[in-house]
Amino acid sequence: MPPATTPFPPPRTVRRRVRRGAVLGALAAAAALVGSCFAAPGAARASVPPPPSGWTQVWSDDFDGPAGTPPSGANWKYDLGTGFGTGEIETMTNSTANVALDGNGDLRITALRDAGGNWTSGRIESLRDDFQPPAGGKLRIESRIQMPGLTGAAAAGYWPAFWTLGQPLRTGGTWPSVGEFDILEDVNGQNLAYGTLHCGVDPGGPCNESSGLGGRTACPGSPCPGNWHTYALEWDRSVSPEQLRWYVDGQQYWSVNSSQVDATTWANATNHGVFVIYDLAMGGGFPNGVAGTTTPTGATQSGGSMLIDYVSVLSSGGGFTPPPSGQSAYGTIQAESYSAQSGTQTENCSDSGGGQDVGWIANGDWLEYNGLDFGSSGATQFRARVASGAAAGVSGLVQVRLDSPTATPVGDFAVANTGGWQSWTTVPANISRVTGVHDVYLTFASGQPADFVNVNWFTFGS
Known part of the structure; x- marks a missing residue:
């Protein structure tokens, strides 16, 4: 079990107010086996790793391309603006100063402060929003990420995240009922990875909103900030009750299952596809709550970057085939x-x-x-x-x-x-x-x- 967690992130939002959630569950022996099959930490690699035996790759991006160019418009769109219902203070832009390929096979998202003290950063989301497990099968959403290499006062307010939201949010659904899986979050340069499921109603409800149902862990082997680690969520419909499981470098640290909430809440959060989001926020309820003060501060260093080596969506079991319609x-x-x-x-x-x-x-x-x-x-x-x-x-x-x-x-x-x-x-x-x-x-x-x-x-x- 992960250590006790306080506080947990408030919801982010995709222009509608939403944010962050993800989960995992299994035996320690199973986690060790998964760790042997999926990507491990190390230097940035140039391509997405092949799927392990028994898994099929549904979608991926390895962020190859010339330095200073945007990520693929066939895979991603920008989420622009400020606020997002979380108290964060940056403005998300489509400038390559904030979001660009680095020429080494990585996507770089950088938070910058101008001479007037105003922050800009980047937030992108996948065009595809149909990622879900096949009936009776599993889905794994995995990404290899280096969080900003800042700690202490220099990191105050930094809030990197890799997460998903439910497809119904794009067609009139509301947060948090559509579900939010926060696969990775950290704030203020801590050596911690947070994973959270948001669902139900806000405030309170079966998912304890706006905190959600979450756990956390220190990164194995090397600190989370400034080092490469692989963060993943497995969404498992092959077991009863259904599970969400969170991993860092193949080691499971958190899980939520469908028996922890009522059937309607679980169905509303999971009976549909999701889309993938990356962003690097500055300030807001989560980093402020951890710091015990308003962030960022005058000591916060401009120019911290989150690097993403690849993202991969994998499917296993259940006879996965693309849907014939819809x-x-x-x-x-x-x-x-x-x-x-x-x-x-x-x-x-x-x-x-x-x-x-x-x-x-x-x-x-x-x-x-x-x-x-x-x-x-x-x-x-x-x-x-x-x-x-x-x-x-x-x-x-x-x-x-x-x-x-x-x-x-x-x-x-x-x-x-x-x-x-x-x-x-x-x-x-x-x-x-x-x-x-x-x-x-x-x-x-x-x-x-x-x-x-x-x-x-x-x-x-x-």
């Missing part, structure tokens, strides 16, 4: 995952992440993707990862149509030779606003009969 349109949709096609073939892909792409695409060909869910707010942007080795003078259009390959396109973009059939580039396009659930068709039009494009993946945004 799949989020805002995740990365692999081109080869089509429901039907005409005129194309798949091939091995040398783009980042490997796998396959769809090629041999020419005029009149199409790809069909059933049941993509655009939600109620709707999408107005489309991005696709494409390559072309077409001859000079050969080009064409990649078109988006809804519910029929002959419907009027809602948007398109042109593509010509990109330098080769495996020379990949991401092309954006504006589309007419799309809401609800649709079968999406990518159709291809060209004035020449020759193949003109390969497609690796695509996604939608707003």
